[in-house]
Ligand SMILES: Cc1cc2nc3c(=O)[nH]c(=O)nc-3n(C[C@H](O)[C@H](O)[C@H](O)COP(=O)(O)OP(=O)(O)OC[C@H]3O[C@@H](n4cnc5c(N)ncnc54)[C@H](O)[C@@H]3O)c2cc1C
């Protein structure tokens with residue numbers, strides 16, 4: 001097969017952007033994706049089989065068959081888990097990755113999020129660090145992500161917004177009923193509510209129409225293609241240059257290394273299951289935090305017996321996601337208006353500055369509730385089954401509001417991805433074994449966040465409330481997975497440098513949520529996108545035509 | 551109305567709607583026991599019970615598909631449930647009066663917690679999930695909750711038949 005300049009592994013949020021940036025600069029690229037390309041017509045709006053409720057499987061991959069992982073529980077017992085089980089920690093496997101079916105909240109982190117350790121000090125037992133880059137370094141690339149991929153919303157009502165040079169490219173969607181109920185209440189509490197940022201067209205943008213406000217959004221592909229992901233923005237542009245080839249249903253097995261210790265390409269199983277090689281000048285790993293770590297660990301060679309980039313046993317460590325906490329409020333009037341996407345209003349007042357807490361988190365109302373989601377959200381004193389449960393469903397489905405948010409997760413080095421010594425996937429490759437939990441201070445922050453959500457709901461007129469969150473026994477690093485190939489200046493305590501380049505091998509890059517030093521008190525995808533633009537920029541800048549400038 | 555009758559009627563409909571004389575996984579006895587448990591989890595009121603809306607059809611289909619891994623749990627669990635019913639109520643679960651069915655199912659929850667948790671989840675999935683899987687017949691639970699069915703479409707603020715201006 002023809003040698004190319006760059007191989008990119010994973011056509012998700014980050015991989016799609018990298019492929020586009022390199023292809024537009026004139027580099028030849030092969031973009032690998034283990035999943036398929038779904039179209040809006042493939043979205044069956046199935047409440048039981050989508051990317052959020054997966055009891056009958058993941059609509060957008062991976063399949064249950066042949067893709068196990070191993071989860072080690074708090075007591076130290078290992079369990080083989082399937083992609084449709086929550087503890088698998090899945091994101092997605094398709095062109096677009098998570099961005100085909102995500103909720104599309106489009107958050108910038110705050111300047112303090114890049115300086116958590118120097119702002120607060122690291123809690124004992126945590127692996128909290130500052131990033132080697134600052135918010136200001138990333139700002140232009142947040143802007144690029146917002147404009148190229150397309151974000152609607154309006155930060156102007158909140159003084160806590162991160163510094164920015166221009167407003168978002170699209171106005172927010174009109175308020176839904178929850179927004180109207182929650183906004184005045186937040187203001188009475190002295191908070192600064194605003195219409196949250198979304199990677200979703202509120203007006204025609206990028207040659208596609210606006211959101212039609214349906215019931216099935218988060219977890220589903222948008223049937224009118226108003227949700228903006230890599231599959232309907234950057235990837236088509238990359239392919240349009242003629243410099244990028246997308247190879248789907250192709251799983252990359254390992255990064256190949258020559259005897260000088262530099263990458264020479266990848267080996268992969270093609271769509272008919274044959275093992276092939278694709279040679280390249282550089283390799284970019286953008287397989288999402290858990291699979292990126294696994295791919296590096298599976299890339300063993302004489303020079304790198306413990307996997308690529310893993311000289312100091314850092315690959316796979318500091319696995320993070322988000323501990324979601326909040327509250328449900330029950331009202332004596334209808335709160336539900338059947339207007340998607342549902343999530344509409346947020347506050348950033350609680351992200352930083354609470355004495356005793358290392359950060360905090362954003363709080364927002366939840367995505368539109370499907371009946372199946374309500375089953376375990378009826379008031380706490382409801383019997384778990386029987387007529388009373390059915391009647392509680394009828395009483396509260398349209399009369400409740402959920403406020404929650406991603407609590408700043410305090411990382412530990414022991415929360416990690418390693419290779420399972422026994423369990424293999426359909427290709428015979430060792431699968432990811434996930435173990436450890438985040439630092440307990442995370443749960444202290446979460447508990448405060450729940451109380452804050454509860455207070456907001458009460459002020460909005462909830463007749464009673466109940467808290468959600470608690471203390472999960474295992475790490476929650478599925479959709480928001482990050483941290484496994486930390487970015488840093490010190491090769492002994494990080495995996496990549498500020499350009500997302502492996503400390504160990506200068507022509508291998510990890511560009512996705514893996515490089516996050518911490519995951520902010522916000523959903524992560526816009527930061528993943530911004531980092532992809534930033535790292536691509538450096539890569540293109542250092543590219544000499546046949547190799548990298550040293 | 552006696553529980554057994556409700557379940558029986560629903561089961562007949564379940565089979566007929568699939569155009570087959572048989573279940574994919576269950577036998578008739580198991581199907582009756584399961585229907586009785588499902589109907590304690592979601593009993594009929596002015597809206598149908600779980601099995602009337604197709605719960606057994608849903609579970610049976612998935613035991614032949616996505617829930618193949620739960621077959622043994624169902625086989626053993628339903629057998630155990632029958633033993634419990636004969637012990638506590640003196641008859642097969644689907645034949646017992648409503649009040650005894652409630653007591654037996656309460657005992658199942660206590661003595662077979664893992665099995666009960668499975669049936670509970672699957673019953674809720676069948677009743678509140680998408681009708682295409684054989685439960686929630688005619689989207690009856692969605693109507694019960696007051697959701698528009700079919701759902702309202704095309705509420706965009708812009709007419710997107712015109713598409714984007716490029
Ligand atoms: C239902 C849902 C809702 C979400 N909502 C939000 C939200 O509102 N806001 C937000 O910020 N984030 C949200 N997320 C998370 C967001 O989608 C992720 O943060 C983001 O997609 C991660 O980007 P990534 O590039 O790291 O990985 P992905 O987007 O997951 O892309 C990685 C790709 O690599 C492929 N791949 C992996 N291994 C291999 C291999 N060996 N060979 C070939 N290909 C491979 C995968 O199949 C996948 O397509 C949501 C996710 C889901 C599923």
Ligand code: SF4
Pocket residue numbers: 200210211212213214215216217218220221222223224225226227340341
């Ligand atoms: S709510 Fe809007 S963006 Fe979401 S799936 Fe429906 S139409 Fe698409």
